[in-house]
Amino acid sequence: MPKTYSDKEKKAIVEKLKAEANILMQEKGVKKTTVDELVKRAGIPKGTFYLFYPSKEMLLFDVSQDFHEQVDAYMEKGIMKIMIDKHKSMENLDFSDCVEEITDVILGAMEITYNSCLKVLLNPESMNLILSKLPVEVLDKHREDDGDIAGGLFKEIAKKKGISVEALIGSFMMIIFGGMYKREIGESNWRESMRILIRGIVIQMFQ
Numbered sequence: 001m002p003k004t005y006s007d008k009e010k011k012a013i014v015e016k017l018k019a020e021a022n023i024l025m026q027e028k029g030v031k032k033t034t035v036d037e038l039v040k041r042a043g044i045p046k047g048t049f050y051l052f053y054p055s056k057e058m059l060l061f062d063v064s065q066d067f068h069e070q071v072d073a074y075m076e077k078g079i080m081k082i083m084i085d086k087h088k089s090m091e092n093l094d095f096s097d098c099v100e101e102i103t104d105v106i107l108g109a110m111e112i113t114y115n116s117c118l119k120v121l122l123n124p125e126s127m128n129l130i131l132s133k134l135p136v137e138v139l140d141k142h143r144e145d146d147g148d149i150a151g152g153l154f155k156e157i158a159k160k161k162g163i164s165v166e167a168l169i170g171s172f173m174m175i176i177f178g179g180m181y182k183r184e185i186g187e188s189n190w191r192e193s194m195r196i197l198i199r200g201i202v203i204q205m206f207q
Contacts, residue, residue: 003048014052016042021063025117030060030126057133060117064130067116071109078105079153095157095206102206103199110172110194114179122173157205171201 005013020041024033035056039046053059082101083089095102113119121127131139158165175197182190 005051010052013042013044013048016044017049017052017059018063018066021059022067022117025060025063025120029120030129033060055133057130058138061130061134061138063117064121067112067118070116071112071118074112075105075109078108099199099202099206103195103202106172106198106202107191107195110176110179110198111191113176119176119180122176154205161205163205168201168205172198175201 017038020038021033024037024041033056035046035049038056038059039049042049053062079102082095082098082105086095086098086101088095088098113122121130154168155165157163158168175194178197179185179190179194185193
């Protein structure tokens, strides 16, 4: 008879699985992250895994969504603070006096991305390995536009400046990929180097 778990135990198991999935994705990538190693690291029987997730891909997707929400929340909180402090609104798109503050918000969001499995999933092949195994209803929800405040602001600014949103996203992805060469850039220079690049994009957008 399968073991039953209390709500507290269930929460602890899910948190442990997510933590190990985040580590393994960064160490080995999506393809080489296995259920066998996940349950070994989490200290649970393999059968228990499937009480919580129907597949490895669903767990990895769940982890990536957690970090995605963390980045979104960080960005939204940061942009909202700037808008309140500087008396801005979505109708007033003059943010030319907020370059340094916006740069710091984006830098913080990128650091969350770089220090999580999200950087692995920027690779289309890795993301497709996960998405190809997800239920249709999960995919449909994933494709919905969340329209958060930070993302909405950047889209409006890009439109006003005549900047391609896809190109803007691509430029941030290039910075993230470049940031992966932390050792080559130098530990002491890495953060400031990223900030200079981000600031250049922000200046083009907001000045």
